Amino acid sequence: MVNQKGGVGKTTVVLGLASAAAHRGIETLVVDIDPQGNATTGLGVFEPTRSIDSVLIEERPGGINSVVETTGWTDDSGRRPLVAASSPALAAREPQLASDPLGAQDRLSVAMQGCSVPLVLVDCPPSLGLLTINALFAVDAVLVVTEPGAWAVDGVGRMLQTIDRIRTRRPDGGPEVSGIAVNRLGRTRDGRYWHEQLDSAYPEKCLPPVHLRAAVSEAAAQSRPIHSLGSRAGAAEAAGEFDVLLDILLRPVTADAPPTTESLPEGDI
Ligand SMILES: Nc1ncnc2c1ncn2[C@@H]1O[C@H](COP(=O)(O)OP(=O)(O)OP(=O)(O)O)[C@@H](O)[C@H]1O
Numbered sequence: 706m707v708n709q710k711g712g713v714g715k716t717t718v719v720l721g722l723a724s725a726a727a728h729r730g731i732e733t734l735v736v737d738i739d740p741q742g743n744a745t746t747g748l749g750v751f752e753p754t755r756s757i758d759s760v761l762i763e764e765r766p767g768g769i770n771s772v773v774e775t776t777g778w779t780d781d782s783g784r785r786p787l788v789a790a791s792s793p794a795l796a797a798r799e800p801q802l803a804s805d806p807l808g809a810q811d812r813l814s815v816a817m818q819g820c821s822v823p824l825v826l827v828d829c830p831p832s833l834g835l836l837t838i839n840a841l842f843a844v845d846a847v848l849v850v851t852e853p854g855a856w857a858v859d860g861v862g863r864m865l866q867t868i869d870r871i872r873t874r875r876p877d878g879g880p881e882v883s884g885i886a887v888n889r890l891g892r893t894r895d896g897r898y899w900h901e902q903l904d905s906a907y908p909e910k911c912l913p914p915v916h917l918r919a920a921v922s923e924a925a926a927q928s929r930p931i932h933s934l935g936s937r938a939g940a941a942e943a944a945g946e947f948d949v950l951l952d953i954l955l956r957p958v959t960a961d962a963p964p965t966t967e968s969l970p971e972g973d974i
């Protein structure tokens with residue numbers, strides 16, 4: 706999940722997808738490479754004993770396995786995800802990575818060699834620095850997360866250009882762009898307008914939106930999966946929207962049908 710812009714919902718979408726995967730029994734690893742550590746906290750890990758920072762210090766093939774731990778989500782909400790936790794030390798790691806004369810853009814990719822978890826979700830910081838670049842060198846697919854707001858079209862465009870540049874440098878031509886996740890879509894005219902702008906700028910890339918719902922921010926604040934909020938107003942609708950995004954992410958890479966952009970029925974907002 707990427708966007709150089711802050712606060713658009715990258716972490717929220719990571720947590721929503723992790724919740725959808727847990728609910729379906731899919732083993733999932735969340736890699737939190739944002740020094741803010743919001744995904745780590747959202748997964749109920751408050752004092753991680755290990756962190757992803759330690760495998761970015763130098764090239765450590767397969768190193769991710771040594772930092773993976775179980776999250777604080779309970780088993781009754783499905784298969785409990787794993788996390789490679791963030792650390793505030795990541796903020797200082799980024800400038801240090803930049804000083805590697807051979808380039809340090811593939812440390813995460815090297816660390817993930819041999820990782821056997823079927824679904825890995827990477828939460829990126831709000832910048833195009835070396836942490837995000839490491840994620841783009843490591844993943845098979847990217848979800849660009851945005852809000853339907855002013856300059857969203859420009860911001861997404863810059864992100865897509867950066868991904869294109871990575872694709873020319875990666876031997877396998879990756880990562881694929883799974884699509885643009887339009888998050889926090891409200892019922893305002895403004896939201897609808899900017900959503901339409903995004904849809905017409907990227908008609909084949911815009912995915913079914915995730916609506917603005919109090920249940921979504923509550924789940925994150927309580928470090929609980931959205932699928933476990935039960936009858937809380939809006940929770941089932943929000944969970945359903947993340948289910949749809951997960952289906953799209955898990956599509957076979959060879960699928961040629963573009964995703965549909967029809968909205969799901971709106972619940973409580
Ligand atoms: N669909 C939604 N409905 C309600 N609140 C939302 C929704 N999406 C995100 N939020 C809230 O918006 C805030 C920002 O979201 P989030 O932290 O996921 O963004 P981010 O892109 O990860 O931010 P950063 O760039 O700082 O990492 C959070 O308080 C979150 O709970």
Ligand SMILES: [Mg+2]
Pocket residue numbers: 715716717739743744828829
């Ligand atoms: Mg975040």
